[in-house]
Amino acid sequence: MKRSKVQFLTQAAMIAAIYVVLTYLFQPFGFMDVQVRVAEALTILPFFTPAAIPGLFVGCLLGNLLGGAVLLDIVIGSLTTLVAACLSYLLRKNKYFVALPPIIANAIVVPWVLRIGYGLATPIPLMMVTVGIGEIISCGILGTILLQALIKYKNVIFRQKVA
Template identity: 60%
Template sequence: MKNKSTLFLVQAALIGAIYVVLTLVFAPFSYGEVQVRISEALTILPYFTPAAIPGLFVGCIIANILGGCIPVDIIFGSIATLLGAVFTYKLRNSSRFLAPLPPIISNTVIVPFVLHYGYGINLPIPLMMLTVGAGEIVSCGIFGLILHSALSKFRGSIFSGSKTAAR
């Protein structure tokens, strides 16, 4: 049992760290009313492991803090990623094409309100829903499904902790 909890913790930490690095490396595209947060492709990972849920949530919090976001964005932007991760995990036994929908929907609904009321961006919320939603479709729907295809080959080894994962 201790081995599984260690594996869970390591997976969550690695996923969170990768999320932070991708967000900050691609910072010009990661923040604002028109954003394609490349790190959101990782929201496909709860389809493979529940460790991705806390990893993505904490990674998003850290990326938002280091990115200079305001407290309301740190909280609600991270909650949007958390909701997306939880519901992606719940869809793990369904079609892989459904897996990107929860983060796309949660960010499309929540982030425009943060931009409008938190940052005072004076654009109509429905317009920002379109721009944020389009960015989420690119990052989660396209990049996330590419990542899913690549990881599907290793589903039984990388995320289960079997010895074949180390080979």
């Protein structure tokens, strides 16, 4: 196997593992209609490497599975993370746009998952606001802080050029 394939798989696996650990550690804050999933700060990683796309997807899938989420949440939540990661990767030319896809996607999709999968009676628009605020905190604020910290070390950590 070429070095680049090994590097890609290693990065994806590490990102998935970190996502799962953060989801598990901060589980009380990461589920239901008012949520701040700290692991979502990692959604800025497509800025640095395309390996973050499968890494975030697998991490979210395993995090939801191990966190006791319902099947709908495991599938739809993980697919939402996959789509958002792909869109973040496409927006990597501007570091300030990278956090937008997961914020928007989760604010739109997660309330429906909470309503259908968990039977929450909270109005969908209100859940869009609460989930959106949680995503702004985790992706927008924590993610941007992480992005700024990693930019200084991008060539050491990711061993590739970044815009």
